[in-house]
Amino acid sequence: MDTTIPDLESASAEEVVAFAVERFHPRLKMACSFQKEDSVLAHMLTAIEPRANLFTIDTGVLFPETLTTWKRFEERFGLSVELIDASSPSDPWTREQCCGAAKVAGLERALTGALAWVTGIRREQAPTRVAASKLERDERRGIWKLNPLADWTEKDVWGYIFKHDLPYHPLHDQGYASIGCVPCTLPGEGREGRWAGEDKTECGLHI
Numbered sequence: 001m002d003t004t005i006p007d008l009e010s011a012s013a014e015e016v017v018a019f020a021v022e023r024f025h026p027r028l029k030m031a032c033s034f035q036k037e038d039s040v041l042a043h044m045l046t047a048i049e050p051r052a053n054l055f056t057i058d059t060g061v062l063f064p065e066t067l068t069t070w071k072r073f074e075e076r077f078g079l080s081v082e083l084i085d086a087s088s089p090s091d092p093w094t095r096e097q098c099c100g101a102a103k104v105a106g107l108e109r110a111l112t113g114a115l116a117w118v119t120g121i122r123r124e125q126a127p128t129r130v131a132a133s134k135l136e137r138d139e140r141r142g143i144w145k146l147n148p149l150a151d152w153t154e155k156d157v158w159g160y161i162f163k164h165d166l167p168y169h170p171l172h173d174q175g176y177a178s179i180g181c182v183p184c185t186l187p188g189e190g191r192e193g194r195w196a197g198e199d200k201t202e203c204g205l206h207i
């Protein structure tokens with residue numbers, strides 16, 4: 001395998017995805033939460049590699065609309081999204097005891113054996129994401145992380161979705177720009193609806 005690492009900062013999203021597939025598939029995983037960025041990435045990825053590996057972490061407190069979007073993704077893209085079960089029926093989520101730790105543990109399980117993972121991170125989403133590179137080292141896990149949409153705007157994302165008539169999460173049409181789990185997600189622009197009124201800005205997957 002070619003081990004040189006190119007500079008992908010000027011590459012298009014499609015070129016980054018193509019590089020990821022060529023270099024890392026089948027040990028390439030895409031994290032999918034069925035948000036609008038995932039509609040774009042699932043489309044790009046499966047256009048190149050129909051057997052692409054997508055996974056989602058089910059905290060047990062997902063919106064019903066997330067579950068229906070999951071089904072629509074599988075129908076449209078012709079794949080089965082791997083379920084990583086991070087739910088805890090005996091120890092449910094509370095404000096005081098967030099499921100974030102279980103979600104991160106689920107991510108570690110999902111990425112076992114992977115050489116790289118793809119995410120829908122965009123720099124404009126949050127101050128914690130402005131430094132995201134299109135290809136970066138995930139030092140915590142010793143693998144590569146690809147953020148093909150790092151320099152995309154919200155408008156870019158919607159333009160792509162409508163151009164290709166892709167399925168997308170219906171809560172986006174109800175004012176939810178970012179969608180996590182039921183207990184800590186409200187409508188809002190950007191990520192303002194996530195943990196509204198609290199200092200928290202990430203579940204923990206990307207920190």
Ligand code: SF4
Nearest residue numbers: 099100180181184203
């Ligand atoms: S979205 Fe909320 S409930 Fe879900 S994993 Fe993140 S912090 Fe926990």
